[in-house]
Amino acid sequence: MSDGDDVGRLLIVLGGVLVSAVLGAVFFLVVPGSLADLLGVVLTLSVVVLGARGASRLADSMFPDYNAAEVAVEGPITRDGSTPGPLPGSMGATADDVVERIERADEDEAADALLVKLDTPGGAVVPSDDIRRAAADFDGPTVAYATDVCASGGYWIASGCDELWARRGSIVGSIGVIGSRVNVSELADELGVSYERFAAGKYKDAGTPLKELSADEREYLQGLIDGFYDDFVERVAEGRGMDPEAIRDTEARVYLGEDAHELGLVDDIGDRDGVEDRVGDLLDAEVSVREFEPERGLADRLRGGVAAVAYAFGAGVAGVVGDDERGFRLRF
Structure with a gap:
């Protein structure tokens, strides 16, 4: 990857973070003045993180650093x-x-x-x-x-x-x-459990334990x-x-x-x-x-x-x- 690609990736990520921070501040701090400041900060940081991830994915697609x-x-x-x-x-x-x-x-x-x-x-x-x-x-x-x-x-x-x-x-x-199959036929006999077959096709129950x-x-x-x-x-x-x-x-x-x-x-x-x-x-x-x-x-x-x-x-x-x-x- 060239130096130009490095710069391009960095600019995209920084731009995404900046835009996300501004949007988060506007929507969660400035507009709803009744919201608690702490809640506003938390929501702003959440938007920043999401924006950074999105910007990073965009940078990866535009300037891939892998082959x-x-x-x-x-x-x-x-x-x-x-x-x-x-x-x-x-x-x-x-x-x-x-x-x-x-x-x-x-x-x-x-x-x-x-x-x-x-x-x-x-x-x-x-x-x-x-x-x-x-x-x-x-x-x-x-x-x-x-x-x-x-x-x-x-x-x-x-x-x-x-x-x-x-x-x-x-x-x-x-x-x-x-x-492999488990054979419990003898145990079934000891317990008084019987097996009755109701099947269509000779091998339908082949392998039943x-x-x-x-x-x-x-x-x-x-x-x-x-x-x-x-x-x-x-x-x-x-x-x-x-x-x-x-x-x-x-x-x-x-x-x-x-x-x-x-x-x-x-x-x-x-x-x-x-x-x-x-x-x-x-x-x-x-x-x-x-x-x-x-x-x-x-x-x-x-x-x-x-x-x-x-x-x-x-x-x-x-x-x-x-x-x-x-x-x-x-x-x-």
Whole structure:
């Protein structure tokens, strides 16, 4: 950014503050003479703050001081940000918000490159794929980098970027699928609870926890898992430019960053400065990064960090096949 841009930004911000101060004084101090002076001062300062924020945004749009955008994906990925399971109410990555930020960065003429910060064990299947598609559609270089955890759905997202970087101690991988169900049929028998089936379709209640699985139901559910796994492997192999068999050979294990690099699951090892240097090489310019944040309140952006780390070892991308009462859960 040139010195002229610096001066232009400063003038816009100072102008916005001055105009806001004058308007606040006129409306809240001069005109309503009956108002208490203290209330007038508070309202004036509020208008000044709002004016300064507006002026700052205007200055950013007219004289951007960045050429790369950063979008973070943190915590388990769901559609609405809520995390089901043992820690209900904790917050994860809201897929729609992440996609909106990536698309906003793509539309921003100043953002020539995209950094995707990944600290996630995965999450719901379709929301994770929405984020991956948005990153893949970004018009410019895209570099994903793992901090603590880039597992399962997080790795799926990374496969849509041009490169993936990790720290030596990052947890990377978990390219696999798991299906699970709670079987309480014996407990139901002991309690005198019986299960009566009223369903249209042979497999409508496959996986319900109140009855034992039949052999053909097991085969049906395993088929779902195999299908999801094949799709997962093909997507990752295509995005990473790897042999699908090499992906299968990982057997859904997680690896430390350095080991993942040796296996070809990660392009390079480095910290945030190294990632920025790489983006600078791709742009052939000095890099300045702006983080694109969700357009919502701070409370809604709180992440369930402890839940994310614990969930990482559970194999990532979680989706429910069918209704909640059916009991069968499928996760990538």
